[in-house]
Amino acid sequence: MSTQTMETAGMVKMTGQQAVSAALFQAMAEDSRVLVFGEDVADREGGGVMGTTKGLSAKFGDLRVRSTPIAEQSIMGAAIGAAMAGYKPVAEIMLMNFITVAMDMVVNHAAKLRFMSGGQSQVPIVIRTLTGAGWQTAGQHSDHFEGWFAHTAGIKVVAPSAPADYKGLLLSAIQDPDPVLFIENSRTLFVPGEVAADQGPIPLGKAKVVQDGRDVTLVTYSGMVQTCVAAAAELAKEGISAEVVDLRTLSPWDKDAVLASAEKTGRAVVVTEALRHFGPGAEIAATIQEELFGRLKAPVRRLGAPYCAVPFAKALEDAYLVQPADVMAAVKGIMR
Amino acid sequence: MSQSTGTNVPRPDAAAQLDIYRRMLRIERNDDATRAQIRRGRITAPYYSARGQEVIPATISHLLTDDDKICTIYRGIQDMVAKDMPLRPLWAEICGRVDGTCKGKGGPMHLTHPETGVMVTTGIVGSSMPIANGFGWASLLDGKKHVTIAYFGDGASNIGAFHESLNLASVWKLPVIFVCANNGFAEHTRYENGTSVDFIARRAIGYGMPGFTVDGNDPFDMYAHAHAAIARARAGEGPTLLECKTFRFMGHVFGDADGYMTKEEKAAAVAADPLPAFRQKLIDSGLASEAQLAQLQAGLEAEVQDAIDFAFACEAPDVAELRRDVFAEEIAA
Numbered sequence: 001m002s003t004q005t006m007e008t009a010g011m012v013k014m015t016g017q018q019a020v021s022a023a024l025f026q027a028m029a030e031d032s033r034v035l036v037f038g039e040d041v042a043d044r045e046g047g048g049v050m051g052t053t054k055g056l057s058a059k060f061g062d063l064r065v066r067s068t069p070i071a072e073q074s075i076m077g078a079a080i081g082a083a084m085a086g087y088k089p090v091a092e093i094m095l096m097n098f099i100t101v102a103m104d105m106v107v108n109h110a111a112k113l114r115f116m117s118g119g120q121s122q123v124p125i126v127i128r129t130l131t132g133a134g135w136q137t138a139g140q141h142s143d144h145f146e147g148w149f150a151h152t153a154g155i156k157v158v159a160p161s162a163p164a165d166y167k168g169l170l171l172s173a174i175q176d177p178d179p180v181l182f183i184e185n186s187r188t189l190f191v192p193g194e195v196a197a198d199q200g201p202i203p204l205g206k207a208k209v210v211q212d213g214r215d216v217t218l219v220t221y222s223g224m225v226q227t228c229v230a231a232a233a234e235l236a237k238e239g240i241s242a243e244v245v246d247l248r249t250l251s252p253w254d255k256d257a258v259l260a261s262a263e264k265t266g267r268a269v270v271v272t273e274a275l276r277h278f279g280p281g282a283e284i285a286a287t288i289q290e291e292l293f294g295r296l297k298a299p300v301r302r303l304g305a306p307y308c309a310v311p312f313a314k315a316l317e318d319a320y321l322v323q324p325a326d327v328m329a330a331v332k333g334i335m336r
Numbered sequence: 337m338s339q340s341t342g343t344n345v346p347r348p349d350a351a352a353q354l355d356i357y358r359r360m361l362r363i364e365r366n367d368d369a370t371r372a373q374i375r376r377g378r379i380t381a382p383y384y385s386a387r388g389q390e391v392i393p394a395t396i397s398h399l400l401t402d403d404d405k406i407c408t409i410y411r412g413i414q415d416m417v418a419k420d421m422p423l424r425p426l427w428a429e430i431c432g433r434v435d436g437t438c439k440g441k442g443g444p445m446h447l448t449h450p451e452t453g454v455m456v457t458t459g460i461v462g463s464s465m466p467i468a469n470g471f472g473w474a475s476l477l478d479g480k481k482h483v484t485i486a487y488f489g490d491g492a493s494n495i496g497a498f499h500e501s502l503n504l505a506s507v508w509k510l511p512v513i514f515v516c517a518n519n520g521f522a523e524h525t526r527y528e529n530g531t532s533v534d535f536i537a538r539r540a541i542g543y544g545m546p547g548f549t550v551d552g553n554d555p556f557d558m559y560a561h562a563h564a565a566i567a568r569a570r571a572g573e574g575p576t577l578l579e580c581k582t583f584r585f586m587g588h589v590f591g592d593a594d595g596y597m598t599k600e601e602k603a604a605a606v607a608a609d610p611l612p613a614f615r616q617k618l619i620d621s622g623l624a625s626e627a628q629l630a631q632l633q634a635g636l637e638a639e640v641q642d643a644i645d646f647a648f649a650c651e652a653p654d655v656a657e658l659r660r661d662v663f664a665e666e667i668a669a
Contacts, residue, residue, distance in 0.1 A: 035477075063477060069507065074466045074500035081407070081470015081484075084455060087477065089470075104497075108460050109467065117448035118439030119661040121456070153662050177664035 010197045016160070016189040017052050019167035019199075020128070024053065024090065027174045028060050034174060035082060037066040038075060038092025038128075049094060050130065050189075072098050076105035079125045080113070088174055089125050096131035096183065097140050110179040111154035125180070126173045132186035132223045132273065133321050139309030142186070144222070144274040149181050150251035150283070156204055157251040159183040161225035163193040165248055168202030175201060185223035185273075207254035209261065213243030216267040216331050219258050219284055221247040224271045224322060231327035240335060250280060255287060262288050266297035269330045271322055276304030298334035303327060346563035347556065350623050352398060356555050357614055357624075358632060359394035363414045364611055365636045366423065369644060370413070370430070371590055378648070379431060381444050384411035385586035388553075391610050392517050392580045393418035395558035396485060399566050403480070405453040405471045407464040408487040410445040411517075411584075412457050415487050421452045423643035433650035440653040441661065455484075462497035464488050465514065469501055472510030472575075483511045483569040490579075491522025493536045502543040502577065511569035513562070514577045517552060519584040524596040540577040552580030553610035585609075 014022070028034045036056055040049055045067045047054025057065035068075050072093055079091040093099045099106060106127065113121040133142045149157050158173055158180055160166045166184070173180040210225060211232050218228040225246045232242035245261050247253050262268040268288050270281040281302035288300045303322045311317050348356060367387050373379045397418035400406075408415040416426065421437075429436025430444040437449050445459040456467050468486035475482045492498055493516055505512045516536055520527050533539060540547025546568070551557040558580065565576035583605035587594045594602060618624045659667040 066508075069500070069503055071500040071504060073497055074469060074504040077463070077466020077468075077497070077501065078470040078473055078504065081455075081467040081472070082474045082477075083470070084467075085405075085471050085474030085478075087474055101496075104460055104463055105466060109456070109458065109463060113448075113456065114663070115661045116438060116442040116446045117661075118437065118441050120438065120448050120450055122664070156663075 011194040012197050013192050014163050014195050015192050016163045016166040016184065017050060019163040019195055020170055020184065021052055021054070023167045023170035023174070024056060025059070027090075027171060028056065028064065031088065033086060033088045035064050035066075035087050035089045036092070037068055037078070037089065039070055039094050040067055041065060041092055042067040048092065053092070072102035073105055076102040076110065076127070079127075080105060080110050080123055083123045083125045084113070084121055090174060091125060091127050093127055093129040095141050096129045096145055097143050099127070099129060099145070106149070106155065107152050111152045114178065115154055122177055123179050124177050126170070126182050127179070128182045128184065130184045130186060130189065133310050133317055134187045134223075136312055136314060136317060138312040142310045144272070144305075146181070146183055146250050147274050147278070147280045150280055154179065155251070156180045156249065157183070158204060158249050159185070159222035160248055161185065161188045161222055161246055162210075163191075164195045164199055165202060165208070167195055167199045169204065169248060171201040172204050176204060180204070183222060187223045188226060191226070205249045205252045205254055207257035208246045208248055209243060209257070210246045211242070211244040213241040213265065215241045215265055215335065216243070216269060217258070217261040217265045218242050218244045218269050218271055218327065218331075219247065219262075220244065220271040221250055223273050227322055227324055228271055228327055231324040231331070234324060234328055235331055240331060242331060253284065258284065259288065259291050262300075263292055263295055266295070267334050268296070269301045269303060269327065269334070271327055272304040273321065274304055275307060276302055277307045279304045301330045301334060303330055345560040348398075348559045352559070353555065353618060353623055356391075356394045356398050356559070357618055358636075359397055359418045359420075360390040360611055360614065361633060362636050363390045363394065363417045365633070365640050366417050367414070369640045371586070373644065374590060381430060383444060383590040384588070385590050386411055386414035386517075386584060388585040388605065388609065389517050389519060389582045390414060391555050391558055391614070392515065392552045392582060393487070395555050396515060396562045399559075399562055400453070400483070400485070402451065402453055403482045404484065405455045405468075405482065406485045406487060407456045407458070407468040407471070408454070409457065409461070409464050409489065409492070410459045411489065412487060413444065413447070416447055416449065416452070416454045416457070419452050419454055421447075421449045421454055423639055424646045425449065427643040427647035428650045431647040431650070432652065433647055434653040434657075435646075435650040439657060439661075441657060462488060462492040462495035465492075465497050465501035468512050469505050469508075469510055472505065472512040473508065475511050476508075481511070481570040483513060483566055486512055486514050488514070488516055489522065490516060490518040490520070490527055490531065490536060491525070492516070493539060494522070494531055502540070502545065502575070505575040506543045506545045509572065509574035511572070512575045513565045513569055514575060516577070516579045517582055518579050519582050521584070521588065521596065523588045526596065535579060537577055537579040545575050545577060547577035547579065549579045549581065552582035553608065555614055
């Protein structure tokens with residue numbers, strides 16, 4: 001009882017964005033090799049378009065916290081070179097769609113240089129980026145492209161949903177010796193939650209069961225965690241007990257945790273914001289079926305965005321995103 | 337554009353001239369041996385010879401230390417050999433052996449050797465430049481005076497990476513020298529059919545940095561401009577673009593038919609081969625004797641042969657290498 005009280009006393013309410021900011025302040029204070037740069041990140045430019053990096057340049061100086069031209073290829077190139085020279089750059093690509101103009105640097109260079117150099121080159125960069133439908137920013141400002149990067153050997157993909165994970169996983173990503181893509185989701189980043197005042201690094205590649213259940217496993221990450229938790233609450237009212245597994249890291253993903261949960265419940269639905277077509281859900285669903293064939297009570301289902309660009313009109317955008325009702329329908333479809 | 341014929345331009349002294357020639361000959365002997373091994377079928381790899389372009393990296397490397405870094409491209413073995421990268425791991429790499437500098441995982445287009453400052457060799461046109469900027473930024477953070485060379489070709493001056501990189505280097509005053517080996521052809525496309533300006537150096541104006549068109553086959557012109565650019569970078573005055581005019585004798589990739597150039601222009605370029613010309617100059621000016629240069633050549637040939645013998649005696653990499661170096665931590669089998 002007393003332990004419980006102490007933990008509660010040590011908790012702070014903050015948003016994911018505040019958690020990211022706290023992680024950056026902490027990492028820069030702990031290690032002078034950590035650099036932060038990207039479009040508008042310095043205080044002179046407002047400390048980031050969302051204000052996430054506000055105060056860093058005042059505290060750590062203009063050489064370690066630098067605003068850049070709107071030139072993503074040169075941002076990523078500078079990150080790679082500085083990382084190979086011994087620094088730990090945290091490069092911000094303002095929105096995930098903008099990474100498309102830096103794909104050569106990310107895919108051909110950051111992800112591959114360690115392997116192609118036989119281990120001589122290290123590229124310990126973090127690419128922070130924001131994305132997600134829901135703000136009506138349409139097809140060039142809100143895509144979830146994480147599948148592309150999970151499909152590229154040599155770069156890790158982290159996609160938290162809760163404030164504590166935003167902080168702990170970013171701290172780990174910065175310490176990691178390899179490149180990490182760190183995805184901030186627009187629908188989760190500003191939602192407050194409890195974070196331990198002394199929240200430290202949370203290991204990459206470890207899923208978290210955010211809700212226990214017995215009848216079905218919902219495997220998800222990033223913005224779809226909230227959707228699945230909402231669906232699970234509604235399903236509970238109908239007597240269906242859903243377990244929600246937040247992967248937190250998409251690559252490498254926590255196969256053991258997912259398989260353990262799916263084996264326990266005997267059913268799984270994989271829910272992504274990314275396109276269903278050739279999306280991350282296919283890899284996860286296929287793995288569950290390969291490993292648990294014969295022990296499942298129903299085929300594994302996948303939910304994801306339809307095969308189109310993210311639309312602008314609110315009615316279309318709502319239909320584009322997987323909703324709790326879609327998750328409930330998929331679950332009920334395999335409960336029979 | 338520049339004139340380098342004034343009286344106070346930096347000029348290589350006797351020792352510098354001999355060292356530049358040594359580096360040129362090391363490149364040429366190594367290139368000749370590489371082509372011979374490919375012709376004999378002992379190496380299977382695309383090879384982008386830089387025969388004819390030796391003066392550029394030989395002169396620049398003479399002015400660098402091991403702490404200065406280079407980022408180069410698939411036609412880049414000349415840049416490494418000029419930087420005095422040891423030949424044994426170089427040859428073991430182009431032969432795909434485990435003792436190669438990249439354990440046989442990079443090959444001739446992707447050599448890396450940090451001990452001699454060979455940081456990145458990219459197979460993507462233009463991609464040496466954005467990464468070179470990162471090393472330049474690190475130099476500023478380190479508070480040291482190290483410089484980084486970004487090597488690229490004339491074709492790469494038309495890709496976005498060039499323009500983004502020159503802009504950032506100029507805004508951040510990075511100690512980076514952008515060295516364009518303008519050999520007149522982007523793969524098979526003639527310069528004027530793909531490039532909007534008569535001199536690539538003119539593009540420097542648009543990025544607020546000095547740019548010079550240099551005779552890349554003249555060690556004296558190269559020395560004068562490279563010396564000034566490197567001094568500028570070390571003094572914290574920012575980047576320079578050097579467009580070094582040259583010619584590649586062996587086409588785009590070794591074995592191509594050169595159908596996109598005239599026999600006359602190639603013959604004229606080969607007749608003006610900078611290597612024998614500089615050799616003759618050293619002799620005529622009394623800086624070296626025939627016997628000395630023959631001895632130098634014999635020594636370099638022995639070094640190359642030793643590297644070839646070493647490389648072919650090395651083992652192929654173990655298949656377990658597929659799981660290593662993807663990440664710092666080996667991937668479980």
